[in-house]
Amino acid sequence: MSSVKDLIAKNQKGGRHKLEKAVPVGLFLAAIISVLTTVGIVGTLIYETVLFFSEISFREFFFSTELQPLNRSNPQFSILPLLSATILSSLIAMLVAIPVGLTTAIFLSEYASEKVRRTLKPMVEVLAGIPTIVYGFFAFTFVTPFLREIFPILERTNILSPGIVMGIMIIPMVASLSEDAMTSVPNAMREGALAMGATKLEVTFRVVIPAAISGIIASFVLGISRAIGETMIVTIASGSNKNLTWDVTQSMQTMTAYIVEVTSGDAGAGTTIYYSLYAVAFTLFVFTLAMNMLARYITKRYREVY
């Protein structure tokens, strides 16, 4: 009969020992894939963007107003029309998502009974699971015709309808994150205010929301980031006019929709249009990355500890 000591020695000499050494290395290599993905994204975006700016000046890209990539005699590349459409559609989306999302969070965390909350919350969250292409279809075939009945001046493709539908898509995100922030406010604070004679409404607006404000603002910032990066709804419903305007009834193209148009067209590799794709994508990437990091910073920096 072999002693335990022998067994241990055998274990350490045999393949098992080697396996124990090899496993962490293998796991590390798998974990590195996600880092490589980021490197790949940043690398390709920067590489082609640099090539773009060797042909087009910074000034033209950021300060001129015309975007006419397909104009053969005088192609012009300004990102401003795309930026105005992106900002406008995100703004409309947040005008829908912030009030509805926040009041939904208030209802679920402060007013609803546990039973009601458990039924309604997952139902609201279904909205987040619907593919964006379905929202695009909805915006194009239902919301736009519906809005045109009310406002006949609305063009067949416009920025208003996809903006609203994006807002609806973002409601669950704002509601869910704000609700998490509000439910983590300790009950003792609510009870203290209620004992002083405050109504539930006053408790909500003067105690709970101020205490949860960092989480709530972070949810807004993440919502904006989501709206900026959303692609299919705007591609389908906001058209492809490269308009620098603030008129929501008009057809406009966002940054994401421009990327879709150029990749699905036949811009051959090496042309200026092809490089412009990466310059726009890089701008989009920087915007959303900044937003996501801001949201993380807000939650970390201003998290109140009770």
Place this chain on the structure above:
Amino acid sequence: MATEYINLERVKERMEKRLLLNKALKYVFLASTLFGLVVLAVLLSDVIVDSWGFLTSDFLTGLLSTSAERAGIRGAIVGTVWLMIIVGPVTMTLGVLTAIYLEEYAKKGKVHSFIQTNISNLAGVPSIVFGLLGLTVFARTLGLGNGVLAGGLTMSLLVLPIVVVAAQEAIRAVPSHLREASLGMGATKWQTVKNVVLPTSLPGILTGAILALSRAIGETAPLIALGIPALLIPVPTNLTDSFTALPVQVYYWTVDSVLTAEYANLAAATIVVLLVILFLMNSVAIIIRNKFQKRY
């Protein structure tokens, strides 16, 4: 008679006002919560009404056609299945290994927090940017073209953060006394992970994997960026064949509905198929979670 310092009438009035406002706004908040559900109902009924009569067995099994009456989505269904076959194993493997590394092996330090930050940042990158990564790296540099493999790998990277985060949570939920018991019996670290931690956290991992897969099935933008066509292409039979998927088909039909009105109906019918698949997958995820959820 002593002066009344407190005007009881006024106090009562104000109190009633405050209570009334509280009650009124409660219903406003409720209405706002229901708003999302009303829109959801409108959206679903709109899609179902539009698809009425078009969702036939010929539609499900037919091939794409230039005529709206004869067009079918067999190619798109097969393409979506191909995507699942690639995305499922690739993200499961990479995601679970990454999660094991982060939770069980990595020392909490700079490397750990760097990878962790990186993963959460990746989760916020717009999907169209992943499409460009796929186009540049898989389609052009590695020469995979716009085939099934290029599409599948692009989608795998896109949903990888979802699997990693879900797997991390599942692994973290395994109580440490289980690990200690295993180690105490003389098992090595990897044996403990393989035989104790992984089986215990499997339901949570599977739930995350299914949710990631259902995200991949509904994503459109990366595939469009890869240049996935919805032309009359044959049903894919191997990894480099070009393909189309359900959401891509919805996109082209929706855009083309300006030319031929029936295309909107075809798009709606395809959406119904897509939503049914997503609904089934989510149900499976919920069943797994409820059935195997254990509290320690």
